[in-house]
Amino acid sequence: xxxxxxxxxxxxxxxxxxxxxxxxxxxxxxxxxxxxxxxxxxxxxxxxxxxxxxxxxxxxxxxxxxxxxxxxxxxxxxxxxxxxxxxxxxxxxxxxxxxxxxxxxxxxxxxxxxxxxxxxxxxxxxxxxxxxxxxxxxxxxxxxxxxxxxxxxxxxxxxxxxxxxxxxxxxxxxxxxxxxxxxxxxxxxxxxxxxxxxxxxxxxxxxxxxxxxxxxxxxxxxxxxxxxxxxxxxxxxxxxxxxxxxxxxxxxxxxxxxxxxxxxxxxxxxxxxxxxxxxxxxxxxxxxxxxxxxxxxxxxxxxxxxxxxxxxxxxxxxxxxxxxxxxxxxxxxxxxxxxxxxxxxxxxxxxxxxxxxxxxxxxxxxxxxxxxxxxxxxxxxxxxxxxxxxxxxxxxxxxxxxxxxxxxxxxxxxxxxxxxxxxxxxxxxxxxxxxxxxxxxxxxxxxxxxxxxxxxxxxxxxxxxxxxxxxxxxxxxxxxxxxxxxxxxxxxxxxxxxxxxxxxxxxxxxxxxxxxxxxxxxxxxxxxxxxxxxxxxxxxxxxxxxxxxxxxxxxxxxxxxxxxxxxxxxxxxxxxxxxxxxxxxxxxxxxxxxxxxxxxxxxxxxxxxxxxxxxxxxxxxxxxxxxxxxxxxxxxxxxxxxxxxxxxxxxxxxxxxxxxxxxxxxxxxxxxxxxxxxxxxxxxxxxxxxxxxxxxxxxxxxxxxxxxxxxxxxxxxxxxxxxxxxxxxxxxxxxxxxxxxxxxxxxxxxxxxxxxxxxxxxxxxxxxxxxxx
Numbered sequence: 001x002x003x004x005x006x007x008x009x010x011x012x013x014x015x016x017x018x019x020x021x022x023x024x025x026x027x028x029x030x031x032x033x034x035x036x037x038x039x040x041x042x043x044x045x046x047x048x049x050x051x052x053x054x055x056x057x058x059x060x061x062x063x064x065x066x067x068x069x070x071x072x073x074x075x076x077x078x079x080x081x082x083x084x085x086x087x088x089x090x091x092x093x094x095x096x097x098x099x100x101x102x103x104x105x106x107x108x109x110x111x112x113x114x115x116x117x118x119x120x121x122x123x124x125x126x127x128x129x130x131x132x133x134x135x136x137x138x139x140x141x142x143x144x145x146x147x148x149x150x151x152x153x154x155x156x157x158x159x160x161x162x163x164x165x166x167x168x169x170x171x172x173x174x175x176x177x178x179x180x181x182x183x184x185x186x187x188x189x190x191x192x193x194x195x196x197x198x199x200x201x202x203x204x205x206x207x208x209x210x211x212x213x214x215x216x217x218x219x220x221x222x223x224x225x226x227x228x229x230x231x232x233x234x235x236x237x238x239x240x241x242x243x244x245x246x247x248x249x250x251x252x253x254x255x256x257x258x259x260x261x262x263x264x265x266x267x268x269x270x271x272x273x274x275x276x277x278x279x280x281x282x283x284x285x286x287x288x289x290x291x292x293x294x295x296x297x298x299x300x301x302x303x304x305x306x307x308x309x310x311x312x313x314x315x316x317x318x319x320x321x322x323x324x325x326x327x328x329x330x331x332x333x334x335x336x337x338x339x340x341x342x343x344x345x346x347x348x349x350x351x352x353x354x355x356x357x358x359x360x361x362x363x364x365x366x367x368x369x370x371x372x373x374x375x376x377x378x379x380x381x382x383x384x385x386x387x388x389x390x391x392x393x394x395x396x397x398x399x400x401x402x403x404x405x406x407x408x409x410x411x412x413x414x415x416x417x418x419x420x421x422x423x424x425x426x427x428x429x430x431x432x433x434x435x436x437x438x439x440x441x442x443x444x445x446x447x448x449x450x451x452x453x454x455x456x457x458x459x460x461x462x463x464x465x466x467x468x469x470x471x472x473x474x475x476x477x478x479x480x481x482x483x484x485x486x487x488x489x490x491x492x493x494x495x496x497x498x499x500x501x502x503x504x505x506x507x508x509x510x511x512x513x514x515x516x517x518x519x520x521x522x523x524x525x526x527x528x529x530x531x532x533x534x535x536x537x538x539x540x541x542x543x544x545x546x547x548x549x550x551x552x553x554x555x556x557x558x559x560x561x562x563x564x565x566x567x568x569x570x571x572x573x574x575x576x577x578x579x580x581x582x583x584x585x586x587x588x589x590x591x592x593x594x595x596x597x598x599x600x601x602x603x604x605x606x607x608x609x610x611x612x613x614x615x616x617x618x619x620x621x622x623x624x625x626x627x628x629x630x631x632x633x634x635x636x637x638x639x640x641x642x643x644x645x646x647x648x649x650x651x652x653x654x655x656x657x658x659x660x661x662x663x664x665x666x667x668x669x670x671x672x673x674x675x676x677x678x679x680x681x682x683x684x685x686x687x688x689x690x691x692x693x694x695x696x697x698x699x700x701x702x703x704x705x706x707x708x709x710x711x712x713x714x715x716x717x718x719x720x721x722x723x724x725x726x727x728x729x730x731x732x733x734x735x736x737x738x739x740x741x742x743x744x745x746x747x748x749x750x751x752x753x754x755x756x757x758x759x760x761x762x763x764x765x766x767x768x769x770x771x772x773x
Contacts, residue, residue, distance in 0.1 A: 041208060041279040042071055044269055045127035047117040047134055048291065049109035052145075052362040052681020053158070054138040056107055056116065063133040064119055069126035072276060073134065075117045076104035079271070084237040086262055089229050090474070091332040091419045093168035098161040099360060101327035103264040103271075109138070110158055110326035111364050112682050113291030115264045120272055120280060143362040143681035147323035148300055150359040158326060158360045165360040167324055168333050172340050174415040175351025177306075180315035184306035188388045193748045194376045194731065196298035196323065197673035199369050200693065203253025204284035205293070207265060209273035216244060220270050223247040223526070225260025225496050226536035231528050233262050233330075234270060245270075249526025255498030256665070257368035257538065258294045261330045265292075290686050294331075294367030295675050298323040299339065299376045305384045311394055313403045315351035318343060318380070324358045325365035333358055333419075335366065338373030338470070341416040341423050345381045346430045346468050346619060347403040352415060362681045368538070370665055371724040374469060375731055379749065382465040382732035387745055396736065397438060397464050404430040404466075410710075418470075418615075425468065425617045427710040428645065434466065437621035437643035440705040446625045446639060450740075457631045460638075461741025465729035468619045471721025472714070473539035475613050478531070479549035481510060481557050482605030487581055487596030489514060489521045491554075494534015495546035496526055500723055501654040502542045508650055509547045509717065513554040515578030516595070540618075540721020543650060545610055548715040553608035564601055565593040616712040618720040620644035622663075622733040628741050630760045633753025635671070635738070641703035647711040647720035655722045656704045662726020663702050668694045669727075670734040671750050702726075 061073040076083055085100035105114050117134055121127035142156045144165060149155060151166040158165055181187060207222040218240070223230055227247040235242045252259060265282055273280040284292070301320040307313055322336040336356035344352055369375075389396040405412050407429040414423040443462075450460045478494040491510050495502050507521040514521075525531060535541070562573040565583035569576070569591065576583050576592075584592035598604065625638040642659050649655045672692040676685045685691040711718025735746035744759045 038208060038279055038281065041281040042120050042122065042276065043124040043127050044118050044120050044272060044280050044282040045124060045131055046115050046265065046268070046282070046288070047119070047131045047136070048288070049105065049112060049114045049116050051109055051138050051140055052112045052143040053141040054109050055141060056105060056109065056136060057139050058137040059117060060135040061117065064130040067121070067126070067130050067133070069123065070119060070121045070130045071278070072120045072272065073117060073130070074120070074272060076102065076106060079103060084267065086264070086267070086330065087233060088328065088332040089226070089233070089330045091334045091337055093170070093333045095162065096168050096328045096332055099159050099167050099328045101264065101329065101365065103267040111362055113288070113364060114326070115268065118268055118272065120276065124283070145361055145363065145677060145681055147298065147321045147359050147361055150323070150361050151357060158362065166357060167328050167360050168358045170333060170337055170340050170356040171354070172416050173353040175315065175349070177315045177317050177351040177353040180351045181304070181306045181317070184314055185309035186307045186388065186391055187304060188384055188391060189304040190384065190387065190745070190747055191300065191302050192380050192383055193300045194297050194379055195749050196295050196363070196366070196675040197369070197669050198293060198295045198297070198675065199254070199256035199258030200290070200691070201252070201254030201256060201259050204286060204289040205259060205263070205265070206281070206283040207269040208279060208281045209270040210279040211274045211277055213277060217246060218244060218270055218274055219246045219248065221248045221250055223249050223260070224252045225255055225498055225538055227496060227526055227528060228494065228534045229536060230262050230266060234267065237267055238271065238274070247528045249496055252498055256370045257296070257372055260496070260498065261294060261367055263292070286688070287686055290675070290691060291364060291683055294329060294369070295325060295364045296335065296366050296369035296372060297376060297669065298366065301380045303380055303384060305388055307388055307392070309392070311392055311399050311402050313347055313349055316344065316349055318354045321357045321359050323361050323363060323366060325361060325363045327365045329365045329367050331367045334368060335373040337418055339377045341418045342374050342468060342470065343377040343381055344414055344416065345378070346405055346466050348405055363677060364675070364683070370662060371469065371728040374467065374724070374728050375666070375669065378465060378467045378729045379731040379735065382729065383735055383746070386736045386739065397434065397443065400464070400466055401431060401434055404434065407431065424614060426614065426712045426714055427647070428617070428619050429709050430466070430619060432709055433619060433643055433645055433707060434621060436705060436707060437623060437641065440643050440703055441623035441639065441641035443623065449625060449638070454627050458627050458629050459741040460625070460627050461737040461739070463624045463733040463735070463737030463740060465622045465733035465736060467622070467725070467729040468617050469540070469721065469725050469728055470615045470617055471540035472544040472612055472615045473541055474535050475545070476609055476611040477535055477541070477545035477549045478533045478607070478609055479546065479553045480605060480607045481514070481550065481553040483595060483599040485599055487594060487599045489516050491521060491523045491550055492531045493523065493525050493546050493550055494531055494536065495542040496537040498537055500537065500542065500658065501651065502537060502546065504654065505543050505650050506547060506550050509550050510554045513551045514558050517580050520581060540723040543719045544616060544715055544721055545612065547650065547717055547719060549608050549610035551716055552610055553606045556606040556608065560604070560606065561595070561598055564598050568593055610715065612714050614714055616647065616714050616720040618644065618646045618722065618725060620725045620729070622729040624733045624737045626734070626737045626741065628738060628756060633756035635756070637700040639703070640700045642726060643705040643707065644722070644725045645707040645710055646722045648708050648718040649706050649722070650717070650719060652706055655706050658722050659704050659726035660702045662724060663730055664694055664699045666727040666730020667699060667734065669749065670731040671752070674750055
């Protein structure tokens with residue numbers, strides 16, 4: 001259905017939705033099993049709990065088992081005992097292992113959508129039909145939903161293995177915060193909250209698993225993001241050696257943190273394939289995707305900032321809770337840990353005191369989503385800076401400039417840590433980027449635009465938001481570079497493709513290092529039989545770590561090729577270079593050896609690992625100008641700009657694409673998206689009629705400036721990650737601009753029309769309000 005086009009390229013947010021009957025059906029069903037041409041595969045469907053919290057008293061699957069199209073029905077009783085639990089792969093805290101998720105509910109269901117049983121049948125349709133004939137008796141229990149009170153002593157416990165619903169706690173502090181607040185001229189206090197939303201990739205998950213009866217090896221297609229880690233997890237849960245399991249990555253329609261982690265289905269499908277000795281396939285529909293894939297972002301902060309009257313930041317103190325849902329999943333404490341570590345941002349502080357509490361509730365388990373923990377931290381910190389600026393009568397950009405960490409202070413030890421590892425900003429000129437970012441946005445022009453005023457019932461506002469991102473997490477990556485029989489270059493790398501253009505970037509790195517043509521480089525990844533090890537792609541690490549590993553291997557291979565050619569030409573390797581498909585003499589390109597002639601040499605392949613114990617920290621600025629309609633709560637984004645320093649941009653167009661795509665997701669979180677639950681713990685945003693995503697009609701043109709003023713010294717390419725900066729400050733900058741327009745403070749996301757009207761003092765507006773998008 002066509003939408004009205006806004007004037008001058010502005011994005012309109014806050015319009016009425018079309019009627020349901022006018023919308024196309026969006027199933028989100030993956031068809032990769034058909035692409036693999038496996039008509040012999042059995043199909044699996046998962047029976048999920050309709051309750052948020054209940055005890056399972058009986059399961060009767062006899063009717064389903066009698067169905068001639070059904071091959072098997074499995075529940076927790078059929079799995080190895082004691083039930084295997086899905087382990088954490090990152091940032092565990094003591095005691096979290098007591099709240100890990102089993103593949104099927106262990107007698108108690110703890111969120112609506114938790115797997116209870118699975119049907120394996122001749123077709124997906126038969127499997128889905130058979131689910132309705134399984135009779136499960138539930139004894140409902142009181143759901144726990146409020147994260148702020150979840151860990152109270154008198155709250156129902158979700159896990160008998162734990163003393164409370166507190167899964168973990170992180171405390172980071174330096175300096176004397178009490179003294180700083182005592183001497184402060186201005187103290188700003190707020191409760192700020194970020195809502196639960198998530199990745200919602202274009203293509204839901206899918207798996208195909210098959211046991212080879214001859215070798216006893218299990219092959220799983222459909223792995224993503226961290227194929228080697230997930231192979232290790234599955235092998236251990238099945239009691240197999242890693243060499244008995246092969247994982248193969250396929251093309252995926254988006255990852256964004258949620259896709260590619262190890263979920264219950266990642267055990268259930270291969271286990272059923274091994275049990276039945278038949279290939280078993282499962283594809284996730286959109287309703288399952290919204291209920292079962294990791295949710296993210298839900299945090300509530302009680303935060304205060306102390307300042308001097310001249311605007312000098314003194315101290316920040318924060319107590320926040322993160323709603324981790326019913327179980328601790330593979331990320332452990334990554335999300336609250338990143339929030340606590342990067343909440344100080346690009347500013348100087350004399351003191352900092354932060355306590356993060358990760359609590360369990362009867363909601364879908366939570367994990368990472370693009371800029372995990374930082375989207376929330378940036379919203380909290382940048383909102384507090386803006387509130388302080390208004391309190392002091394200062395320009396928000398000027399107050400930020402006054403307190404930025406100086407370029408000559410780099411590397412800068414922040415005083416926080418991630419999983420015990422100190423956060424040290426490696427390089428950066430924050431003041432320079434602020435100036436460039438404001439010029440790119442046209443800050444002075446937009447100040448005049450705001451001062452001009454809008455038509456009746458409309459108000460204008462500006463927002464800025466500074467952020468520091470992280471990249472290169474998990475410290476190492478593997479690569480192998482060699483020549484095929486035709487003399488063309490083949491790269492094998494432990495990084496994975498989740499749509500971020502990793503093949504292009506790594507081919508560029510290899511071509512530039514080796515001296516060959518980009519068109520003659522093939523990048524392969526994601527098959528554990530051909531790539532023996534790797535850490536995968538997450539946390540903006542592929543270019544920084546994977547690229548550096550490729551460069552190192554290519555450099556060694558280049559040296560070998562020059563030596564081999566030198567022997568044939570009877571010259572020094574120093575007198576040769578590689579140009580295209582030949583090794584040639586410097587200054588005499590007619591003299592040389594084709595690479596194809598050298599390809600027959602034995603073991604003409606070089607492996608390399610690149611290890612960086614420290615992360616790199618890209619940084620940037622979001623700016624927005626918007627106009628809000630105080631009659632409807634709708635908004636028009638007049639101008640949006642992002643300036644981002646990534647150290648070195650290997651492919652600037654890909655970086656720009658990452659930024660623009662990230663802005664779209666960040667705006668969705670700022671304005672539209674929310675996994676809302678009712679009082680019984682049911683997800684009431686389980687379809688695209690209720691879970692609203694931004695479309696091309698809502699996403700504005702984005703002015704992008706990619707800078708390379710601060711290459712990192714931590715890797716030979718000078719590269720920092722670029723995948724998350726477009727999202728990182730979007731919630732903060734929209735909230736700041738809206739607050740500027742209305743003269744009242746946005747304290748919670750998303751900024752729906754209803755919330756905007758309350759901010760504008762129009763909660764009793766006579767118009768019937770519609771949830772708009």
